[in-house]
Amino acid sequence: QKEVEQNSGPLSVPEGAIASLNCTYSDRGSQSFFWYRQYSGKSPELIMFIYSNGDKEDGRFTAQLNKASQYVSLLIRDSQPSDSATYLCAVAGGYNKLIFGAGTRLAVHP
């Protein structure tokens, strides 16, 4: 059974700080990794995806992938209260399917 693990949180950070969200996965053959943000009561929205080892930056967001250690992380710089949401990590599971983690709840306080 392929698994994706995330700390459920809540992860509480002060406004302006860096929030670091982590995700580990069990399938060593996974090639594609995705981060979604889900506000309470809403559907998930794609933030970033990463396919290669290393860092990928998009505005205040940086995705980091380490395939040897089987983890992927999301850094949010200059965190804002509007970033408060649940962040879902998803890993490609073959046949165009994604395997989702249960999500980490982030709370950014003023």
Add this chain to the structure above:
Amino acid sequence: DGGITQSPKYLFRKEGQNVTLSCEQNLNHDAMYWYRQDPGQGLRLIYYSQIVNDFQKGDIAEGYSVSREKKESFPLTVTSAQKNPTAFYLCASSIGLTGGNQPQHFGDGTRLSIL
């Protein structure tokens, strides 16, 4: 503009009743998916379809059925055999097999409750 439309937004099911959730996309995506999300939990895959007239069971298909007669449409029926249907149902689509492991994009969801 392009997107995924789910309807209705809220749905109530009576005991013994089948209900159908609609999902339509105009993104020209080949692959479509149905997920169930329970409070405080992640997404669990119910059914998925990579191409018209073909679909496969996901991890929790029991009590559900789907059809894929058109590329744009992937309706989900929650049958009376599903004893605990109360959940948030999400439809998603992606480019499909020819595009490799592409991201999935979600509709706004349907909240189903038992009367």
